[in-house]
Amino acid sequence: EVQLLESGGGLVQPGGSLRLSCAASGFTFSSYAMSWVRQAPGRGLEWVSAISGSGDNTYYADSMKGRFTISRDNSKNTVYLQVNNLRADDTAVYYCAKGRVWFDYWGQGTLVTVSS
Amino acid sequence: QSALTQPASVSGSPGESITISCTGTSSDVGGYNYVSWYQQHPGKAPKLMIYEVSKRPSGVSNRFSGSKSGNTASLTISGLQAEDEADYYCSSYTSSSTLVLFGGGTKLTVL
Numbered sequence: 001e002v003q004l005l006e007s008g009g010g011l012v013q014p015g016g017s018l019r020l021s022c023a024a025s026g027f028t029f030s031s032y033a034m035s036w037v038r039q040a041p042g043r044g045l046e047w048v049s050a051i052s053g054s055g056d057n058t059y060y061a062d063s064m065k066g067r068f069t070i071s072r073d074n075s076k077n078t079v080y081l082q083v084n085n086l087r088a089d090d091t092a093v094y095y096c097a098k099g100r101v102w103f104d105y106w107g108q109g110t111l112v113t114v115s116s
Numbered sequence: 117q118s119a120l121t122q123p124a125s126v127s128g129s130p131g132e133s134i135t136i137s138c139t140g141t142s143s144d145v146g147g148y149n150y151v152s153w154y155q156q157h158p159g160k161a162p163k164l165m166i167y168e169v170s171k172r173p174s175g176v177s178n179r180f181s182g183s184k185s186g187n188t189a190s191l192t193i194s195g196l197q198a199e200d201e202a203d204y205y206c207s208s209y210t211s212s213s214t215l216v217l218f219g220g221g222t223k224l225t226v227l
Contacts, residue, residue, distance in 0.1 A: 035216075037162075044119070045154070045162065045205050047216040059215045095161060101209040101216055102152035104173060106161040 002026035002105045004096045009110030012086055020081040020110055022096030030054070030074040033100035036081045038092040039109075046092075050100045051079060059100075086114045120145065120206055120219035127225040133194040136222045138206030139187060144217055146187035150209035153182060153191045156221075157202045165204075166191060193224070201226040 008020040022034070035050040049070040050059045058070050069082040079096060091114045097103035121139040128134040138145065138153075145151055151169045154162035164173050166182035169189065179194045189208070193200055206219040 037218075044221040045156075045207075045218040047207070047214070047218060050215060059213075061214045061216075062212070101150045102164065102167040102207065103154075103162075104164045104167070106163070108161050 002098065004098065004105055004107035006094065006096050006107045006110035009094065009112045011113045011115065013116050014087060014114055016086050016114070017082070017084045018086065018112060020083070020094055020096075020112070022079045022081075022107055024077045024079070024096075024098070027098070029077040032098055034072060034079040035097045035099060035103060036070065036079075037095045037097055037103070037106075038090075039095070040089070040092040043092075048094070049081065052100070083112070086112070088114050090114050120208060120217050122204075122206060122219035122222045124220070125223045125225065127227055128193075128196045129227045130196050130198065132196050133192060134196060134224065136191045136193075136204055136206075136224070138189040138191070138208075138219050140189075140208055140210075140217065141187055143212060144208040144210040145184065145189050147211060148209045149184070151182065151184060151189040152207045153180075154205045154207065155200075155202045156205065162205065196226050198226050200224060 003025045005023045036048040051070045055072045072079040093109040095109045096107040098105040153166040156162045169184045170182040204222045
């Protein structure tokens with residue numbers, strides 16, 4: 001059974017940083033691209049970033065470039081999202097998802113709240 | 117890069133069929149067969165319902181079908197059931213540097 005478990009969310013002040021993690025199980029992790037998708041409260045889904053199975057290729061939404069960094073550790077079956085210089089409009093549930101352009105499995109999400 | 121355009125809401129009675137549209141451009145929906153659809157119930161993670169325009173993942177009811185014409189993709193749900201009431205999002209690969217676009221979402225109400 002495929003499982004994706006996000007962690008690392010929480011309350012952070014504007015300008016702060018967070019590293020989100022997503023631990024995967026139930027599939028050959030290194031064979032699949034992984035992505036992050038976020039959803040602000042009461043709003044729609046927004047694609048954030050993706051990384052290839054090997055980790056050699058990374059992709060970012062234009063609005064996320066510069067502050068977001070995706071990475072993965074295939075020895076730990078884990079994908080990460082480092083978010084710096086957080087702003088109020090980064091407040092959202094951040095989902096980890098399996099895939100690059102369509103997403104067949106999703107985690108339950110981790111809530112990031114940016115507030116002073 | 118603008119989001120794909122979906123109607124804010126649609127509704128139908130049990131047993132009826134409804135269609136949700138998703139309009140993009142030739143750089144996304146119209147140019148590639150990488151349109152997918154997701155169902156999201158309140159407080160839950162999205163669930164993949166359709167990928168690559170019209171393919172259904174294992175376990176998804178055949179009441180759900182997808183299609184595309186030009187720059188507009190569509191999700192049709194036949195034989196509406198109460199459990200289908202949810203938000204639905206389309207998504208597409210895009211040739212822009214952003215890679216993936218989502219639609220704004222459509223709230224389906226089963227009357």
